[in-house]
Amino acid sequence: MNYSFPHYLLAKQSVDDRALNKDVVKALQAHLPQRPIRIVEVGAGVGTMLKRLVCWNIISKAEYVMVDKLTENIEYASAWIPQWAEETGLSVERSGKNQLRVFNQAYDIHIQLTQADVFDFIPKNKKSFDVLIAHAFLDLLPMPKSLEKLFMLTNHLAWLTLNFDGVTTFEPTIDTILDKKIERLYHKTMKASGGDSQSGRHLFNYLQKLNAEILAAGSSDWVVHAIGGKYPQDEAYFLHFILHFFEESLKDCKELNKKIFFEWLRKRHEQIENGELVYVAHQLDFLAKVHHE
Numbered sequence: 001m002n003y004s005f006p007h008y009l010l011a012k013q014s015v016d017d018r019a020l021n022k023d024v025v026k027a028l029q030a031h032l033p034q035r036p037i038r039i040v041e042v043g044a045g046v047g048t049m050l051k052r053l054v055c056w057n058i059i060s061k062a063e064y065v066m067v068d069k070l071t072e073n074i075e076y077a078s079a080w081i082p083q084w085a086e087e088t089g090l091s092v093e094r095s096g097k098n099q100l101r102v103f104n105q106a107y108d109i110h111i112q113l114t115q116a117d118v119f120d121f122i123p124k125n126k127k128s129f130d131v132l133i134a135h136a137f138l139d140l141l142p143m144p145k146s147l148e149k150l151f152m153l154t155n156h157l158a159w160l161t162l163n164f165d166g167v168t169t170f171e172p173t174i175d176t177i178l179d180k181k182i183e184r185l186y187h188k189t190m191k192a193s194g195g196d197s198q199s200g201r202h203l204f205n206y207l208q209k210l211n212a213e214i215l216a217a218g219s220s221d222w223v224v225h226a227i228g229g230k231y232p233q234d235e236a237y238f239l240h241f242i243l244h245f246f247e248e249s250l251k252d253c254k255e256l257n258k259k260i261f262f263e264w265l266r267k268r269h270e271q272i273e274n275g276e277l278v279y280v281a282h283q284l285d286f287l288a289k290v291h292h293e
């Protein structure tokens, strides 16, 4: 299988659509300013959240700055955004390599694609945004110091979604003890690479410490299963890619026998092919009001 990160992000869309906490989405809609909104999305990938916010009619007039450190993602976004926008009936204007406008009578969205490490982008940024979006991103970062820096980008709202919260489950069981061990070791690698496998629950405390008011919070679990033996949309690819993450993270782990681990992976991939694998990852969403002293 050819593992492409942009392809994974596209395949993840329908899983995220189901997962996003709709009460938190409603709270976001209720608190958005009634004027063209200025949004910054950090760790934005190829821009799937922008597409979702347009398709779900959550934003219509906005300036949307996407920041991602991977050139591959920004280049993909630059080609892909005009494609879906036109398919949705929106006109597209390009000014410069990384500036796009998608619009019609009801919509007018000015998009800036920025390839940068967000922590280099923050000190250079001159304007404060109405909304900071971090989707499937915060659990990769050292906390709470990263959140404190990210909050410098907003003077109003932070919508912090899909924060992993310590539970990964694959069904059916292959071997109870081995399944648990792989889950535990995978969570440990998240910590070793600077993130937090319980970032969701820890955000309650971090937000309070940073003087941010939680306006809404709720679970946003990924729940992936086949229907009538087939996974919806491109979710079989999503599942294969999740196992690829496991392989990449644990292939050199001293606590795992490589042969046993690779056999476990083979069986899990086979379960996907047979439409048997069920995958659940527990995550939490937040909407917070950011107060600067």
Ligand SMILES: C[S@@+](CC[C@H](N)C(=O)[O-])C[C@H]1O[C@@H](n2cnc3c(N)ncnc32)[C@H](O)[C@@H]1O
Residues within 6 Å of the ligand: 009, 012, 042, 043, 044, 045, 046, 047, 048, 049, 067, 068, 069, 070, 073, 116, 117, 118, 119, 134, 135, 136, 137, 140
């Ligand atoms: C799990 S992906 C999520 C992408 C996107 N939010 C989505 O859900 O489709 C995390 C993204 O964060 C980006 N990233 C990681 N560290 C970053 C940093 N320090 N600055 C900017 N982007 C970063 C990666 O390149 C990747 O695209």
